[in-house]
Amino acid sequence: SAVISQKPSRDICQRGTSLTIQCQVDSQVTMMFWYRQQPGQSLTLIATANQGSEATYESGFVIDKFPISRPNLTFSTLTVSNMSPEDSSIYLCSVVGTSRQETQYFGPGTRLLVL
Amino acid sequence: QKEVEQDPGPLSVPEGAIVSLNCTYSNSAFQYFMWYRQYSRKGPELLMYTYSSGNKEDGRFTAQVDKSSKYISLFIRDSQPSDSATYLCAMSAGLGAGNKLTFGGGTRVLVKP
Numbered sequence: 001s002a003v004i005s006q007k008p009s010r011d012i013c014q015r016g017t018s019l020t021i022q023c024q025v026d027s028q029v030t031m032m033f034w035y036r037q038q039p040g041q042s043l044t045l046i047a048t049a050n051q052g053s054e055a056t057y058e059s060g061f062v063i064d065k066f067p068i069s070r071p072n073l074t075f076s077t078l079t080v081s082n083m084s085p086e087d088s089s090i091y092l093c094s095v096v097g098t099s100r101q102e103t104q105y106f107g108p109g110t111r112l113l114v115l
Numbered sequence: 116q117k118e119v120e121q122d123p124g125p126l127s128v129p130e131g132a133i134v135s136l137n138c139t140y141s142n143s144a145f146q147y148f149m150w151y152r153q154y155s156r157k158g159p160e161l162l163m164y165t166y167s168s169g170n171k172e173d174g175r176f177t178a179q180v181d182k183s184s185k186y187i188s189l190f191i192r193d194s195q196p197s198d199s200a201t202y203l204c205a206m207s208a209g210l211g212a213g214n215k216l217t218f219g220g221g222t223r224v225l226v227k228p
Contacts, residue, residue: 004158030211031211033215041220042121042203042218042219042220042221043159043203043205043216043218044218045215045216048215092158092159096211103147103149103161103164103207103210103211103216104161104216105161106151106158106159106160106161107158108157108158109156109157109158111156
């Protein structure tokens with residue numbers, strides 16, 4: 001499976017600011033996803049990061065709040081904009097490899113606390 | 116009602132016991148069923164996945180799927196303290212690119228020495 005890293009691993013931010021989270025994979029992958037895991041909750045898909053085109057957002061998530069970039073097949077960023085305490089969460093990227101039979105593999109996550 | 120239901124636990128067992136985890140779901144389009152293990156402050160780690168109904172065994176882990184009942188299970192034999200983690204079931208209509216995972220809420224497991 002691919003080795004996935006995320007930066008930063010954690011951060012504490014002030015409300016109203018923005019944070020960009022990076023996801024780096026050690027091999028080319030077909031798809032990258034961004035999830036949110038709120039305290040004590042399961043994973044909720046934010047969006048699919050499409051290489052070379054705009055991300056596809058799930059219901060309840062919008063591009064202005066969570067802009068996503070994916071400039072190549074190994075890298076993506078998620079920005080959490082104009083943060084509020086409700087954005088405190090773990091943000092995870094996941095990837096699907098080049099094999100059709102592979103499922104999703106997750107990065108270690110970014111723990112965000114908004115004060 | 117959530118698409119995938121999973122008892123949050125915590126489930127506490129003595130070392131060496133069998134851990135039994137399960138999820139129910141409502142979407143009959145789901146064909147692939149996964150189990151992830153998540154240690155505290157880590158990302159989910161894929162344990163195994165099963166296609167359609169049936170059983171799959173991998174070492175101490177056995178996954179079972181009963182599509183007629185929309186019910187899946189994970190059994191951990193000879194449990195170890197290192198198995199203490201949150202276990203997440205997830206499912207999708209297919210594998211690979213373009214197939215979204217729907218997760219259960221996770222069950223926290225504690226294996227006591």
